[in-house]
Amino acid sequence: MARFELTGSDEIDVRYAHEALAASKALDLSDPAAMARMLGRLEVVIEGLLAVLDAADAAAEPSVEGGEV
Template sequence: MARFELTGHDQYRIDKAREELAKASELDLSDDRAMARTIGRLEVALQQLLEMLDEDGTS
């Protein structure tokens, strides 16, 4: 059980973060540009998840 209530938007952000993580595991490590894009997407996903936690005052 979650420590706080998740909104539909929160669940969407969590699902998208999981998708980005799954895509990163399939990344061709020899493609520098793809790696840079993926790192950027993972940074955004992590930032959004942290903001979601901060909204609740848990961090």
């Protein structure tokens, strides 16, 4: 698998994902409100990481000129 360059925004998304994961490990599972907030935060983090990967996949795909495959 080829590596790709991260933009500044991508690096922030990855750092935020690391922080959210660390925070989730310290979560009080007896607090339903805290669990709901964390689920929302993790959803946002996953969406951000998927956007980074989608952009990397789009950049790695060879362009097709003339519309032919």
